[in-house]
Amino acid sequence: MPRAIxxxxxxxxxFGQLTAECKRMIKGGAEWLHxxxxxxxxxxxxxxxxxxxxxxxxxxxDIFMDCHMMVSHPEKWVDDIADAGGxxxxxxxxxxxxxxxxxxxIHERNMKAGVAISPDTPSTAISDEVANAADMLLVMTVYxxxxxxxxxxxxxxxxxxxxxxxxxxxIEVDGGVGPKTIxxxxxxxxxxxxxxxAIFGAEDPTVVIQQLKDTVNT
Ligand code: DX5
Ligand code: ZN
Numbered sequence: 001m002p003r004a005i006x007x008x009x010x011x012x013x014x015f016g017q018l019t020a021e022c023k024r025m026i027k028g029g030a031e032w033l034h035x036x037x038x039x040x041x042x043x044x045x046x047x048x049x050x051x052x053x054x055x056x057x058x059x060x061x062d063i064f065m066d067c068h069m070m071v072s073h074p075e076k077w078v079d080d081i082a083d084a085g086g087x088x089x090x091x092x093x094x095x096x097x098x099x100x101x102x103x104x105x106i107h108e109r110n111m112k113a114g115v116a117i118s119p120d121t122p123s124t125a126i127s128d129e130v131a132n133a134a135d136m137l138l139v140m141t142v143y144x145x146x147x148x149x150x151x152x153x154x155x156x157x158x159x160x161x162x163x164x165x166x167x168x169x170x171i172e173v174d175g176g177v178g179p180k181t182i183x184x185x186x187x188x189x190x191x192x193x194x195x196x197x198a199i200f201g202a203e204d205p206t207v208v209i210q211q212l213k214d215t216v217n218t
Pocket of ligand 1: 009142145147174196
C-alpha cells in the first residue's frame with residue numbers, strides 16, 4: 001500500500017484566519033491541505049474558489065493543495081485552479097460525462113487528477129481505464145456538502161474493493177473520519193486521510209495527525 005498522507009480539511013478552520021490556520025496544520029505535521037470547493041449547484045453550499053486558493057498558496061507556497069471539486073461542470077475550473085496553485089484536482093465522477101478527457105486536461109496543467117465517488121455511487125462506476133489514468137481515487141464517507149457529518153460505514157467496503165483492484169493507487173477517504181473511524185478505513189486500504197472536525201477541533205492537532213498516520217502505517 002502507498003504511504004500514509006494526512007490531508008486536514010480547512011473547511012473546519014476559522015476562515016478569517018485561513019493562512020494562520022494552514023500554517024498551524026503544517027506545523028502539526030500535515031503534508032497536504034484539503035480544500036473543499038463547493039459551487040452551490042453540485043452541492044447546496046458555497047465555500048471557496050480560486051481567489052481564496054491563490055491567497056492560501058501565497059501564504060503557504062510549499063503545501064500540496066488537495067482540491068476537492070464539489071462542482072458541476074468540473075471541466076470549467078481546471079485552468080483557474082491550476083493558476084491558483086492547486087496540486088490535486090479531484091472531481092466527482094457523477095459530475096462529468098467524460099472523465100478521461102478531463103483527466104487529460106488536468107494533467108496538461110501539471111496537476112494530479114483525482115476521481116471522487118459519492119456514497120450512492122458504486123466502486124464499479126470507476127472503470128479500469130479511468131482509475132489507471134487517475135492519480136487518486138476518493139471514496140466519500142459522507143454525502144458531499146458540509147463538514148462535521150457522521151461517518152457512513154457502509155461506504156467502507158468500496159475502499160476495499162478499489163484497493164483490491166488497484167494495489168498501488170492513492171485511495172482517499174473523506175467525511176467523518178477521525179480517531180474513532182480511522183481503523184476501519186485503514187483496514188480497508190485507504191492511505192490518504194481527510195479529516196476536518198477531528199483535526200481542527202482537537203486540543204492538539206499534532207496528536208491527532210500523528211495518530212491517524214500511525215493507524216494507517218501499522
Ligand atoms: C464534505 C467535505 C469534507 C469535509 C470533511 O463535503 O468534502 O472534506 O469537510 O470534514 P469532516 O472531517 O468534519 O467530516
Ligand atoms: Zn472534501
